[in-house]
Each structure stands twice: as structure tokens, then as C-alpha cells.
Amino acid sequence: MDFLIISLIKAAIIAFVLLTALAYLQWIERKVIAHIQLRVGPYRVGPHGLLQPLADVVKLITKEGVIPSHVNKLFYLMAPWLAVTLALISISVLPFGPQITIGPVTTWMQLTDLRIGILFVLAVSSIGVYGVALGGWASNNKYSLLGGLRSSAQMISYELPLGLAVAAPLLLANTLSFREMVDYQSGYWLGFIPRWNVFPEILGFVVFVIAGFAETNRVPFDLPEAENELVAGFHTEYSSMKFAAFFMAEYANMVTVTAVATLLFLGGWQPPFPEPYSDAVPILVFALGGLIAVYHGMNPARRKDKFTLPAAGMVFLGIAALFGASLLVPVLKTILMALFWFCGKIGILLFVFIWVRGTSPRFRYDQLMRFAWIFLFPLSMLNLLVTGLAVALTSK
Amino acid sequence: MTTLIFLIFAGIAVFCGINLVVQTHPIASALSLIGVMGSLAILYLQLGGEFIAAAQVIVYAGAIMVLFVFVIMLLNAGAEGTSRQVSSFARYVGIVLLAAFLGLISFVIQAMLPKTEGVVFGAFQGGTALDVGRKLFTVYLLPFEVTSVLILIAIVGAMVLARKEI
Numbered sequence: 001m002d003f004l005i006i007s008l009i010k011a012a013i014i015a016f017v018l019l020t021a022l023a024y025l026q027w028i029e030r031k032v033i034a035h036i037q038l039r040v041g042p043y044r045v046g047p048h049g050l051l052q053p054l055a056d057v058v059k060l061i062t063k064e065g066v067i068p069s070h071v072n073k074l075f076y077l078m079a080p081w082l083a084v085t086l087a088l089i090s091i092s093v094l095p096f097g098p099q100i101t102i103g104p105v106t107t108w109m110q111l112t113d114l115r116i117g118i119l120f121v122l123a124v125s126s127i128g129v130y131g132v133a134l135g136g137w138a139s140n141n142k143y144s145l146l147g148g149l150r151s152s153a154q155m156i157s158y159e160l161p162l163g164l165a166v167a168a169p170l171l172l173a174n175t176l177s178f179r180e181m182v183d184y185q186s187g188y189w190l191g192f193i194p195r196w197n198v199f200p201e202i203l204g205f206v207v208f209v210i211a212g213f214a215e216t217n218r219v220p221f222d223l224p225e226a227e228n229e230l231v232a233g234f235h236t237e238y239s240s241m242k243f244a245a246f247f248m249a250e251y252a253n254m255v256t257v258t259a260v261a262t263l264l265f266l267g268g269w270q271p272p273f274p275e276p277y278s279d280a281v282p283i284l285v286f287a288l289g290g291l292i293a294v295y296h297g298m299n300p301a302r303r304k305d306k307f308t309l310p311a312a313g314m315v316f317l318g319i320a321a322l323f324g325a326s327l328l329v330p331v332l333k334t335i336l337m338a339l340f341w342f343c344g345k346i347g348i349l350l351f352v353f354i355w356v357r358g359t360s361p362r363f364r365y366d367q368l369m370r371f372a373w374i375f376l377f378p379l380s381m382l383n384l385l386v387t388g389l390a391v392a393l394t395s396k
Numbered sequence: 397m398t399t400l401i402f403l404i405f406a407g408i409a410v411f412c413g414i415n416l417v418v419q420t421h422p423i424a425s426a427l428s429l430i431g432v433m434g435s436l437a438i439l440y441l442q443l444g445g446e447f448i449a450a451a452q453v454i455v456y457a458g459a460i461m462v463l464f465v466f467v468i469m470l471l472n473a474g475a476e477g478t479s480r481q482v483s484s485f486a487r488y489v490g491i492v493l494l495a496a497f498l499g500l501i502s503f504v505i506q507a508m509l510p511k512t513e514g515v516v517f518g519a520f521q522g523g524t525a526l527d528v529g530r531k532l533f534t535v536y537l538l539p540f541e542v543t544s545v546l547i548l549i550a551i552v553g554a555m556v557l558a559r560k561e562i
Contacts, residue, residue: 075423115524119450126458130430130465137423137469145469152466156459176525 002105010111011092018091022251023053029354036358047308057244065240068139075138080238080245083131087252090124093117094259095178097269097338102331109338110179117178118170121260122163125215129155131249132217136234147233150223150365154214157372158221162211164380168204168387169197169264182268192274196267200390203383205265207376209349212257214372216250219357223365258349266345269338279333282323282340290316398517402442409435422468426461433457444520447528 027042027049034041042049067073094117097109114120129152136148170176173184187195198205214221225233235246262268271278293313300306323340326332363371412431419425433456440449532540 072423075427114446116446116450119447119454119525123450123453123458126454126462127430129458129462130427133462133465133469134423134427145472149466149469152462156462156466159459 006105006107007111010107014091014111018088018252018255022248022255023057025251025255025350026056026247027053028350029357032351032354033358036355047304060240060244063240065242068141068237070140071237072138072140075134076237077242079131079135079138080235080242080249081131082134083128083249084245084252086124086128086131087249087256090121090256091252091259093120093178094256094263095182095268096342098334100331100334108179109335113177113179116176118166118176118181118260118264121256122159122166125253125256126159128249128253131246132234135238135246139234139237141237143230143232144234144236147225147230147236150230151217151234154217154221154223154368154372157369158211158214158376161207161372161376161380162215164377164384165204165208165211166260166264168201168380168384171384171387171391172197172200178263178268182263182270185267186270188274194267194270194272196265196270198265198267201265201383201387203379204387205261207380207383208261208265209352210376212261213353213356214368216253216257216353218250218254218353220360220363221368222362223368254350254353255346258346258353261349262342262345269342271337271341278341279327279337282337283320286316286320286323290314290320398442402439402517405435405438405442409439423465426464426468429464430457430461433461440523442517443515443523444518445523447523447525 030052031041031049042052045051045055067076092111093114095108095110095113099106099108132155133148133152136144136146136151139145169181173181175181175184185194185196189195193199213219217225225235230236235243238246271281273281290313293309293316297305297307297309297313300309323336326336409432412428412435416425416428416432419428433452437449437452437457440446440452
């Protein structure tokens with residue numbers, strides 16, 4: 001019974017945090033791209049557009065859901081549901097932190113650990129293509145169909161380099177479980193270089209991230225929804241919440257890909273510096289952010305900044321104080337430090353995703369396929385062979 | 397609990413299998429086949445074959461069936477009309493005969509097979525990736541290598557056939 005209650009609590013927390021994060025990820029993306037293009041982005045709803053996701057959700061829910069008359073209704077309605085469900089499932093096997101003990105309860109900061117966790121994520125993501133393909137086909141629209149076909153061809157092609165890139169760190173760590181994978185990456189070489197897989201496997205990491213871009217249909221691989229050729233690709237005929245479901249699936253896939261990259265290559269929640277130094281980093285980061293915000297609040301560029309920036313600065317300083325206080329409470333420290341480093345790494349990778357979208361153009365279709373089969377696939381194969389040879393020579 | 401899960405997913409597998417044959421639209425049939433494979437994967441998982449379950453989903457549901465669906469969409473195959481006229485008399489008698497035939501088959505199989513104790517869920521522990529890998533590269537090395545040569549021949553054959561078209 002205890003197990004059931006703890007699992008329910010953990011599931012509720014993870015679902016709430018994940019869904020909120022997905023909504024705000026979209027706000028961050030719009031803001032970052034706006035600043036790359038010298039615009040301000042969402043600004044009207046709330047201070048600096050902070051309530052924009054809420055307004056978007058209300059808009060999407062209250063909008064009329066149009067079902068075109070010529071669609072295959074069952075599959076048309078099933079596709080967005082399938083896409084979002086499969087995109088959200090993967091998060092259930094990803095660990096966010098180490099084992100913690102709160103009072104009488106000892107539990108992992110993870111919903112469940114499978115011995116085949118990595119295979120589970122690969123399996124779910126390989127089924128995820130049906131949502132897009134079905135949505136494109138059931139819409140009974142040439143543009144949608146082309147988008148769906150492009151998407152499924154692209155996802156099948158890039159799954160190969162992705163799988164081979166994943167296999168190399170698996171060989172090193174000799175496990176399929178995310179927990180053991182992170183344990184394997186703990187510790188430091190020479191006392192200061194973290195033992196993350198990214199250093200021996202830099203090639204695999206680059207291939208994984210590139211294939212991750214393609215698997216999530218992001219720029220520069222967003223041919224399934226190329227506006228100038230295909231209107232909006234597979235979701236042309238979708239509106240209201242059905243459209244939002246596809247959108248949410250894309251962002252959830254982004255979070256999953258970056259989280260898996262963090263766990264496999266960047267050491268999960270392990271800090272990049274040895275113990276006493278790594279504790280100071282979050283305090284310094286948040287305190288510095290808070291002080292900068294307060295400073296700009298003192299010299300406001302706009303009228304409203306007099307109130308919003310000092311308030312944001314206070315929040316940041318409060319978080320810094322919380323991290324400082326957590327140094328005295330071991331339980332709190334374990335949770336906060338793990339979350340800080342894990343979310344920080346995911347955040348940096350997500351920022352790279354958005355950065356690339358803001359700066360790079362789209363591939364042509366033949367370039368996309370040639371890149372996958374002639375460059376990426378042999379490269380990841382070579383990486384796997386070299387890793388296998390190294391493991392075979394070093395292990396007794 | 398395990399029996400309940402078994403019954404649910406066995407039911408889904410059988411339902412999807414029947415649906416696969418009954419449906420007139422190729423896409424609906426293909427999706428039913430994916431349903432069969434997915435529920436079979438869950439049954440493997442219950443029996444302790446976790447690696448086989450994952451491989452089933454990745455290879456069959458995630459790769460082979462995607463190609464099936466892909467081809468069906470590319471050819472834009474529509475629903476097939478049920479033009480064959482079957483008299484209602486033949487249909488009802490057919491159902492009865494089918495039930496009798498299935499009952500006979502299951503009776504014969506039960507009578508022929510030696511009495512064994514039932515499967516206990518969770519009793520088998522050798523289904524991890526480690527165990528499967530060990531078995532593949534020691535006991536079943538020859539069949540494993542022969543299969544890979546067979547797949548290689550199939551790949552080369554596919555290349556040759558595709559090459560001719562250009």
C-alpha cells in the first residue's frame with residue numbers, strides 16, 4: 001500500500017511539473033527566438049509575457065474544434081491522442097536524482113526503474129511516429145499526407161544513428177538501466193575532470209544530439225512542417241486542443257531527448273565539480289541573477305521595470321538563500337542539488353535546440369536523407385566499433 | 397493481479413487479431429496488427445522476457461509495421477468493398493461449424509500434450525538482456541550467425557532488385 005501511495009504522489013508531482021514546464025518551454029522558446037531576432041517576444045500578458053502560456057492554454061481550450069468533413073474520423077481523432085500519450089510516457093522511467101530519505105520513507109527521485117529503461121525509451125519513441133503518420137494520412141489532405149510521409153521516413157532513418165550512438169555508452173557502462181548508467185559516471189578523473197561519457201564518447205554525443213533534432217522534427221530537420229511547401233505539414237487540418245496535443249508532443253519529445261542525452265552522456269545529476277565547490281555554484285548563480293535584476297530595477301529602462309525586476313530579483317535571492325540553507329539540511333541538499341544540476345543540464349541542451357532553430361535554415365529533403373545515410377550512420381557505426389574494441393581490450 | 401493483466405492483454409490480442417481479418421481498410425488492419433504485437437509484448441514481459449518484449453516493440457511495432465503503414469499510405473490503398481455475396485444461411489452455419497472446429501482442435505491439442513503444471517508468472521528470471529546475449533553467443537551461436545547471413549543475403553537481394561528499377 002505504501003508503494004502505491006508513494007508512486008501516486010510521485011506521479012502527480014512529475015505530471016504537474018512536466019506539464020507546467022512544457023507550457024513555459026514554449027514561452028522560453030518564443031522569448032529566446034525573439035531576442036535572437038532583436039524583437040521582444042510575448043510582452044503584453046503579465047510582466048514580460050509571463051502569463052502568456054496560461055492565455056494560450058485558455059485560448060486553445062475554448063476554441064472551436066473543427067473536424068473537416070472528409071477525414072477518417074477515428075484515426076483523425078486518435079492521432080493527436082497517440083502522439084501526446086507516447087511522448088509523455090517516456091518520462092516515467094527517467095531518474096531525476098539519487099535515493100532520498102524523508103522521515104520514514106526511502107525512495108528514489110524517479111517514478112520507476114526498469115532494467116531495460118533505455119530500451120523502453122527507444123521503443124516508445126519508435127512507436128511515436130504513428131501519431132504523426134496517422135494524423136497526416138487521416139486528414140485526407142495532400143499537404144498533410146506529404147508531411148506525415150516525410151516525418152515517418154525521417155524518423156526511421158534517424159533512428160538508426162540514434163540507436164547506434166546510444167549503444168556506445170551502454171557498452172562502456174555495461175547496463176541498460178538509467179540509474180546504473182548515472183552511477184557509472186560518478187567520480188572524477190585526476191580529481192577534477194568528471195567521469196562523464198561525453199569525454200570518451202564525444203562523437204557519439206554529437207551524433208545523438210543531431211539525430212535527436214531529427215527525431216523531434218526540429219529545425220534544421222523540420223521538413224514535415226515546412227511552411228513554404230506544405231502549409232503546416234501533418235497538422236494542417238487540426239485545430240484547438242488537437243493541435244495543442246501535437247504541439248505538446250513535440251515539446252515533450254524535446255524534453256525526453258535532452259533528458260536522455262543528459263543521463264547517458266552528461267552524468268545525469270552528478271555535478272561537474274567535486275563536492276565542496278559544486279555546492280557553491282547554485283548559490284552564486286541565483287544570487288548573481290538576483291543582484292543583476294535588482295540593479296536593473298534600480299535604473300529602470302521602462303516604467304513597469306521598477307516593480308517587476310526587483311520582485312524577480314527577490315525571488316532569485318530567495319532561491320539562493322534556500323540553497324544556502326539547504327547546506328545545513330542534508331535531505332534538502334540532496335534533492336535540491338540533484339534537481340539543480342539535472343535541470344541545468346537539460347536547460348542548456350534545450351537552449352541549444354532553440355538557438356539552432358533561431359539561427360539555421362532548413363535542409364532540402366535529399367540533403368536530409370543523404371546526411372543520415374552517408375554521413376551520420378557510418379560515423380555512429382565507426383564510433384560503436386572503436387568503443388567496442390576499446391572495451392574488449394581493456395576489460396578482462 | 398497478474399492473471400487479470402494476462403486476461404486483459406490476451407483479450408486485446410485476440411480482439412485485435414480478429415479485427416485485423418475483419419476490417420476492410422488496410423490501415424485499420426495494420427493498426428490492429430500493431431495492437432496484437434503490443435499486447436504480445438506485454439505477455440512476454442509478464443513471463444519474464446523483458447528484453448524480448450522490448451525487442452518485439454522496437455523491431456516489429458516500431459520498425460516493420462511503420463514500413464507497412466508507410467507503403468499503404470504511399471500507395472493510397474482505399475477500403476476494399478465486400479462485394480462477395482454470401483447467403484445468410486451459409487453465414488450462420490459457418491459460425492456454428494467454426495465454433496465446432498475450434499473446439500475440436502483445442503480438445504485434440506489438450507489431449508495430445510502431456511500434462512504439465514501451469515505457468516507461474518514471475519518464476520522465470522533469465523530474460524534480461526545479459527542472459528539473452530549470453531545464450532545467443534554461446535549455446536545458439538551457429539543459428540545466430542546463420543540467421544545474420546540470411547539477413548545479409550536478403551539485404552543484397554533487395555539492393556539488386558531495387559537497382560534494376562533505376
